[in-house]
Amino acid sequence: MEWRDQGILLSSRRHGETSAIIEVFTPSRGRHAGIVRGGTSRKISPILQPGAQLDLSWRARLEDHIGAFTVEPVRSRAAIAMGGRLTLAGLNAVTGLIRFCLPEREAHLPLYRRTETLLDLLGQDDIWPLAYLKWELSLLEELGYGLDLGACAVTGATEGLIYVSPKSGRAVSREGAGEWADRLLPLPDVLRGVGPAGDAEIAQGLKTTGYFLHTRLAGDAASKPLPEARARFIDAFNRSI
Incomplete structure (x- = not known):
């Protein structure tokens, strides 16, 4: 069994004395693990940094075996990632959430393309x-938990949408919220792609997407909490505002 693809390195850990086990995110194979022989060597270990774009060849005797990777660098994002606290935290949040959310060996091509585009923007703190x-909105949508923010779930109105129902993920207007307003999540305009995207609104939006990542994907926080890398990114971003 053999295939070749390009992908994003999510993680790398030592395996034995000289090898490494890596996880990558690829367009056609999704999240996939394998062994890199000699992965701890001076030649290869600098390549195996999270976020790196790699050309990958994978081979195994049987398809369900972990298999072995041969890797060639396409481009490194390590230097950019180390350029600032927010940038590094952002990279770790992306790779951590992909490892957390995606099942192994299941293709998610639209999300892969969005992820590659996002990582190519690292270091541009004004737009990142x-x-x-x-990207978090697209992650929820890709996994079947997309938010419906076009019209009020109660009245059908398309104006005055300022809340999101934590139960349905649908927009709610001020009028439709009524006495339940204090139980609803914020819906800043930025989540609907409307108006200027100020940092305060982005922070509100991340609070809302974080709720759905937690309740829809993490489930019981005691047994499967969201990666701490996301919380560290949110903290770094809030401190930068």
Whole structure:
């Protein structure tokens, strides 16, 4: 069994004395693990940094085996990622959420393309938080939990939408919220792609997407909490505002 593809390195860990086990995110194979022989060597280990774009060849005797990767660098994002606290935290949040959310060996091509585009924006702190927020929305949609923000779930109105129902993920207007307003999540205009995207609104949007990531994907926080890398990114972003 053999295939070749390009992908994003999510993680790398030592395996034995000289090898490494890596996880990658690829367009056609999704999240996939494998062994890199000699992965701890001076030649290969600098390549195996999270966020790196790699050319990958995978081979195994049987399809369900972990298999072995041969890797060639396409481009590194390590230097950019180390350029600032927010940038590094953002990269770790993206790779951590992909490892957390996606089942192994299941293709998610639209999300892959969005992820590659997002990581290519690393270091551009003026636009990256908004791009990251949109990426979280696309992650929820890709996994079947997309938010419906076009009209009020109660009245059908398309104006005055300022809340999101935590139960349905649908927009709610001020009028439709009534006495339940204090139980609803914020719906800043930025989540609907309307108006200027100020940092305060982005922070509100991340609070809302974070709720659905937690309740829809994490489930019981005691047994499967969201990656701490996301919380560290949110903290770094809030401190930068």
